[in-house]
Amino acid sequence: MILILSRLRSPKFPVRNLNSLRTYYNVKRKSAKEENFLPKLIHQKIRAKGPMTVAEYMKEVLTNPVAGYYMHKDMFGDSGDFVTSPEITQMFGEIIAVWFLNEWQKMGSPRPVQIVELGPGRGTLSNDILRVFSHFKALHKASLHLVEVSPTLSDVQAKQLCIETTPSPESSAVYRRGMSRHGIPVFWHKQLEDVPHSFSLIIAHEFFDALPIHKFHKTFNGYKEVLIDIDNSEEGKEPKFRYTLARHETPMSKVLLKQDETREHVEVSPDTLAISRTICERVKQSGGIALICDYGHDGSGTDTFRAFKKHQQVDPLVMPGTADLTADVDFRLIREGGVITLGPTTQKNFLLKTGLEYRFKSLAKNIEDKQQLENLTECYNFLVDDDKMGERFKFCALFPETARKILNKVSVVGFSWGNC
Ligand SMILES: C[S@@+](CC[C@H](N)C(=O)[O-])C[C@H]1O[C@@H](n2cnc3c(N)ncnc32)[C@H](O)[C@@H]1O
DSSP: OOHHHSSSOOOOOOBBBHHHTSOOOOOSSHHHHHHHHHHHHHHHHHHHHOOHHHHHHHHHHHTTTTTOOTTTTTTSSSSSSOHHHHHHBBHHHHHHHHHHHHHHHHHTTOHOOOOESSSTSHHHHHHHHHHHHHHHHHHOEEEEEEEOOOOOHHHHHHHHHHEEEOOOOOOOOSEEEETTTSEEEEEHHHHHHHHSSSSSEEEEEEGGGGGGGGGEEETTTTTEEEEEEEEOSOSSSSSSSSEEOOSSHHHHHHHOTTTTOOOSSEEEHHHHHHHHHHHHHHHHHEEEEEEEEEESSSSOOOOOOEEEEEEEOOOSSSSSTTTTEEEEHHHHHHHHHHSSSEEEEEEHHHHHHHHHHHHHHHHTTTTOOOHHHHHHHHHHHHHOOOHHHIITTTEEEEEEEEGHHHHHHHHOOSSOOOOO
């Protein structure tokens, strides 16, 4: 990998503007009336049908077509909510791109090749991947497929990635298509099932932690599902919500809880299970490599459901739709898909083994400006420090069984090749 990295260009200004990058996703509402749309809708739904699951709540809050958090937001503002690694520095996307190039080459660089990104945000990671692939002339017979539910973010991605795009009917498998600045076709899909079956390099960065979870709490009478109800304890104009426990066994508690479960709090995401199974099936049937990067644990995580607004952790039940909701990913669910699975390993481990320090040094030596150098160093530390993204952020890679012979000879960079 270092050999490939050493052939990358080293521009003089490799740091993305730190000030604006830390202000991600500025939510702009059109009117005060819209501001209350989601609280009112959730209030009405609970009044009509009783308390809702955390999964239903997350789905409404994040992806409701009218007012979901992800659906109608402007790119960059002065008051965003959170920051992601590709938005901090190009070094992150470069390492991911070179890792894919390296592993794909080991498999004989099958073509045609689809680069598939789930939840591409501003399109920055895909853009960095295309830039690196283009630099190494690896885009012959390639296409980019973006799985994105947000119409507003698909606009942002289109601007960042394409010379031109054209919309398709909302109901079709491809709802937008375009031509990238690097000369390959780009397709937008609402779900992974709509992406054509072909050899794919699949990347999901901070995608799975946005998927709805069911929450369970251990009581003297066994596990009960955590639900969200109306809070009538305070008078006020705004609808208020509170957690409550389901009195009886819910359908999800029957299906999702393991017999030998012991944790106090358990969170399970059926969507994570379903989408990761789809990834595994594709990797098995059509060939490919997947890299999943997210906040997560290996089945030991407990109470991780949280909300972020302007870089602060806030109450997920207050003003739904104005803060991002997230829960750590249970990588155990991803690991059970019947393909070769490596990891989860920490971001620090992955990035240092794949040459981040080398790339950092080769960029740093071209920088004369002291402030720029400080910024680059700050970005590097942000990616690998234990108390920043280094420890809590995890990487997991999926390969088809057919790649085992090759990987036995040359193991996967960034992971340990033990009893896989
Ligand atoms: C936390 S952002 C991550 C953005 C980007 N990957 C990054 O790291 O900068 C989550 C992304 O997933 C998208 N998303 C959330 N739920 C989705 C779903 N159910 N289907 C498709 N995309 C979804 C959001 O619109 C957004 O693009």
